[in-house]
Amino acid sequence: MAATILYGKEIAKDIREQLAGEVAELKQNGIVPGLTVVLVGDDPASHSYVRGKARGCEEVGIRSEIIYKDASITEKELLEIVYQLNENPNVHGILVQLPLPAHISEKAVIEAISSEKDVDGFHPVNVGNMMIGYDSLLPCTANGVVELIKRTGMTIEGKHAVVIGRSNIVGKPVSYLLQRENATVTMCHSRTVDLPSYTRQADILIVAAGKAHMIGKEDVKPGAVVIDVGVNRIESGKLVGDVRFDEVKEVASYLTPVPGGVGPMTITMLLKNTIEAARNLAR
Ligand code: NDP
Numbered sequence: 001m002a003a004t005i006l007y008g009k010e011i012a013k014d015i016r017e018q019l020a021g022e023v024a025e026l027k028q029n030g031i032v033p034g035l036t037v038v039l040v041g042d043d044p045a046s047h048s049y050v051r052g053k054a055r056g057c058e059e060v061g062i063r064s065e066i067i068y069k070d071a072s073i074t075e076k077e078l079l080e081i082v083y084q085l086n087e088n089p090n091v092h093g094i095l096v097q098l099p100l101p102a103h104i105s106e107k108a109v110i111e112a113i114s115s116e117k118d119v120d121g122f123h124p125v126n127v128g129n130m131m132i133g134y135d136s137l138l139p140c141t142a143n144g145v146v147e148l149i150k151r152t153g154m155t156i157e158g159k160h161a162v163v164i165g166r167s168n169i170v171g172k173p174v175s176y177l178l179q180r181e182n183a184t185v186t187m188c189h190s191r192t193v194d195l196p197s198y199t200r201q202a203d204i205l206i207v208a209a210g211k212a213h214m215i216g217k218e219d220v221k222p223g224a225v226v227i228d229v230g231v232n233r234i235e236s237g238k239l240v241g242d243v244r245f246d247e248v249k250e251v252a253s254y255l256t257p258v259p260g261g262v263g264p265m266t267i268t269m270l271l272k273n274t275i276e277a278a279r280n281l282a283r
Contacts, residue, residue: 008144016059023062031279034065038081039068040097053095053267054066056270056271110123121143127168138177140267141174141265152254160183161178161184165206174208203225204224207242217251227262241258
């Protein structure tokens with residue numbers, strides 16, 4: 001039987017309606033959640049992501065601001081902007097769009113953002129809290145992936161989840177969050193020997209390698225939930241995932257499309273974090 005397609009876009013719409021209600025409630029108490037995005041340089045993909053984030057904010061009633069800076073900005077100047085935003089009481093969420101130009105240390109910038117306003121969930125304090133299971137602002141893509149799986153209605157507990165990719169922004173946090181939901185998690189990466197022997201055991205398969213079409217139906221256990229995080233632009237200019245969608249939809253029970261799967265959930269989790277940060281900062 002063909003897989004049910006998990007349209008993140010529709011699920012995100014539902015969640016955003018709920019978030020809009022939470023924003024309205026905060027506003028009644030005099031709190032207007034605010035997100036500031038700092039965008040350095042003119043990378044077209046980054047500009048497109050940032051526009052999506054601003055649209056998301058508008059949809060739920062979050063006040064948003066984008067600070068555009070030329071790629072020639074120095075690290076010191078960028079850090080100064082971050083420090084000012086840390087002090088600004090109207091700003092509850094700060095996001096410096098990555099990647100940054102090579103002369104700026106991403107580590108220095110991430111660490112400069114107040115952990116309470118770190119709505120990307122990349123600050124070491126938030127990462128550490130996530131790992132020990134304390135409340136924290138969670139990395140948006142990873143949180144969006146787990147939310148998507150929950151929306152299938154499946155029980156995560158006891159399932160074998162295989163995660164391909166171990167980056168700090170996707171693979172690692174997805175693995176921790178699934179473990180927190182009591183899945184048994186296997187992490188795979190570029191040095192994994194015989195990758196299909198792992199993927200074929202997965203009840204839940206998360207693919208976040210950034211390699212177009214690397215997973216085919218022979219790699220997937222029949223009935224698995226397959227979440228394709230990858231976004232790859234192929235020669236034709238088309239955006240595709242890491243999974244061969246048409247093939248895998250014949251064997252999976254649930255499958256996310258690219259685009260329109262994980263992407264909208266990522267932005268929605270950013271909105272959720274901004275609201276949470278506003279609530280926490282008002283306490
Ligand atoms: P990175 O390049 O930082 O990490 C890729 C990971 O995949 C690495 O751990 C790497 O292993 C592993 N990997 C690469 N090739 C293989 C392979 N052939 N077999 C097994 N593992 C492999 O990427 P990100 O984590 O930042 O992003 C992953 C993908 O997700 C990208 O396509 C990105 O565009 C997309 N993405 C989508 C988002 C969304 O909202 N939809 C948000 C963020 C990312 P090793 O560690 O050994 O190098």
